[in-house]
Amino acid sequence: MIDYLREIISGTWSLFVGLGITIRYFFQPVVTVQYPYETLPMTPRFRGHIELVKDEETGETKCIVCGMCQKACPSNCITVNGEKREGVKGKVLTEYTLDFTKCSLCGLCVESCTPKAITFSKDYNLAGVRKEAYIFDLKKRLEAKN
Numbered sequence: 827m828i829d830y831l832r833e834i835i836s837g838t839w840s841l842f843v844g845l846g847i848t849i850r851y852f853f854q855p856v857v858t859v860q861y862p863y864e865t866l867p868m869t870p871r872f873r874g875h876i877e878l879v880k881d882e883e884t885g886e887t888k889c890i891v892c893g894m895c896q897k898a899c900p901s902n903c904i905t906v907n908g909e910k911r912e913g914v915k916g917k918v919l920t921e922y923t924l925d926f927t928k929c930s931l932c933g934l935c936v937e938s939c940t941p942k943a944i945t946f947s948k949d950y951n952l953a954g955v956r957k958e959a960y961i962f963d964l965k966k967r968l969e970a971k972n
């Protein structure tokens with residue numbers, strides 16, 4: 827009989843302890859978000875795939891088609907092409923393709939770009955079932971943003 831009463835008291839006590847924790851957390855600020863309906867801003871140092879940076883003055887890419895990023899990439903992820911156009915100084919970018927399936931996010935391309943024409947994006951929720959979904963036309967992506 828005594829053991830039985832002890833069990834009831836200990837069970838009731840643990841119930842109140844649990845309720846106390848629940849009530850305490852109920853009044854604390856919410857730390858989770860309803861992903862994917864809500865998202866948190868990424869930290870400034872987050873490395874998503876690289877992307878072209880827009881020149882705020884011209885609205886065009888800052889890329890001067892020097893090819894340094896392509897040379898610096900140890901995984902051969904980048905293909906850059908450009909052409910000379912009449913009346914335009916330097917080359918005009920015609921292709922900037924990133925094969926993100928091979929990218930290790932090492933950052934050598936970003937470091938090698940003197941005009942700061944590429945940066946890491948904040949894209950973290952990429953999804954796809956085919957390899958081709960990760961071959962990015964960064965020029966088109968930049969144009970789509972304009």
Ligand code: SF4
Pocket residue numbers: 888889890891892893894895896906938939940941942943944
């Ligand atoms: S290093 Fe920079 S400027 Fe040169 S091709 Fe790459 S992105 Fe363009």
Ligand code: SF4
Pocket residue numbers: 876898899900901902903904928929930931932933934935936
């Ligand atoms: S982050 Fe590294 S691996 Fe990825 S594209 Fe740039 S240089 Fe290549």
